Amino acid sequence: xxxxxxxxxxxxxxxxxxxxxxxxxxxxxxxxAASFAERNLDSPFVAQFLAHLQIEPEWTVxxxxxxxxxxxxxxxxxVRHVTALDYSAAMxxxxxxxxQAAGRDNITTVxxxxxxxxxxxxxxxxxxxxxxxxxxxxxxxxxxQKLNAWAGKAVYVVDRVGAGPFDPDLFAAIGRNFEPGPDxxxxxxxxxxxxxxxxxDFLTLExxxxxxxxxxxxxxxxxxxxxxxxxxxxxxxxxVDARLSRDNTGAWxxxxxxxxxxxxIWWRTDGV
Ligand SMILES: C[S@@+](CC[C@H](N)C(=O)[O-])C[C@H]1O[C@@H](n2cnc3c(N)ncnc32)[C@H](O)[C@@H]1O
Numbered sequence: 001x002x003x004x005x006x007x008x009x010x011x012x013x014x015x016x017x018x019x020x021x022x023x024x025x026x027x028x029x030x031x032x033a034a035s036f037a038e039r040n041l042d043s044p045f046v047a048q049f050l051a052h053l054q055i056e057p058e059w060t061v062x063x064x065x066x067x068x069x070x071x072x073x074x075x076x077x078x079v080r081h082v083t084a085l086d087y088s089a090a091m092x093x094x095x096x097x098x099x100q101a102a103g104r105d106n107i108t109t110v111x112x113x114x115x116x117x118x119x120x121x122x123x124x125x126x127x128x129x130x131x132x133x134x135x136x137x138x139x140x141x142x143x144x145q146k147l148n149a150w151a152g153k154a155v156y157v158v159d160r161v162g163a164g165p166f167d168p169d170l171f172a173a174i175g176r177n178f179e180p181g182p183d184x185x186x187x188x189x190x191x192x193x194x195x196x197x198x199x200x201d202f203l204t205l206e207x208x209x210x211x212x213x214x215x216x217x218x219x220x221x222x223x224x225x226x227x228x229x230x231x232x233x234x235x236x237x238x239x240v241d242a243r244l245s246r247d248n249t250g251a252w253x254x255x256x257x258x259x260x261x262x263x264x265i266w267w268r269t270d271g272v
Contacts, residue, residue, distance in 0.1 A: 008186055012186040018181070020177065026113075029091055030090035031090075033068060033094050035216055036067060037067075037095075038212070039209070040070045041070060043205070049156075049264065050074060054154065060126040061075055061083070061126055062083045062130065062150055063082060063084045063085065064114065065086055065114070066091070066092075067086060067133075067134070068091050068095050070132070072095060075130075076102075076104045077104065079106075081107075081108070083110060083126065084108070085109075085110045085123070086134075087114075092111055125152055126151060126152065128153055129155045129156075130156045130157075131147055133164075133165075140186070144157070144190060144191060148196065154267065157187065157265045158264055160180065161183055161262060161263050162183055163178070163258065163260075165224075166180060167256045167258065168258060169258065170221060170225070170236065170239055174228075174235040176225070184200070184263035198266060199267065200265050201264045202262070203261070209254050210247070210252065211252045211254065218236070
């Protein structure tokens, strides 16, 4: 067998077809926007990502699947302008709220999808294009080509390593098989087939996570499992309760065995 005979795109599609979780729709993200914003706007993930980002003050940045501005808001303090694109109106509303609170007026939000015609939307080429934890697309190769075409200097992609944000022990606890689907290694190899030799760094988040209430912790775990049965709901609740404790500020802390891991894949588009 030769490396060049491997059809990474087809393997990615097959692996994706077998994953245990369903692709979320924009209305699913709308429902999650407020809690996602609350937990992510000051997440240690941001500092880890920013430590790798090479940007210049006069550059512009396109953030695809920006969510509530996890990265768009802090980055806007370091560059001339940020365009935040997301198909969830509620996520963009959270972003606008966060930008206002941070006193940033150099972020434009665009409610659009990966698959929309960005040219027709008048989306200009930026120096840097980012897609962080937002690569849930039907055509990964096409999405990567799109990012590459929209970035004059560099592209940064954050993709899952193995289970990514999912907690595999939860699936074992509720008695479900868990198939995470394709992770960053497919992305890296698809890029290679496009002639793009990307760099990879790994971002590991903490095993413990804080929630304002027990219900929010439960909600965040329910998000991982589609079509929960009442028996599974009982097991999920028992799993979460067994790992939750209240810290001295009254917040709820949940400790899991496997911390979420992400791959930061990045490359220059200008040959530097
Ligand atoms: C996990 S959040 C990531 C947000 C942010 N980039 C971060 O790293 O915290 C995924 C975001 O991608 C958006 N998204 C998912 N699929 C999308 C699509 N097809 N087009 C546009 N946005 C999409 C969702 O609405 C959501 O805001």
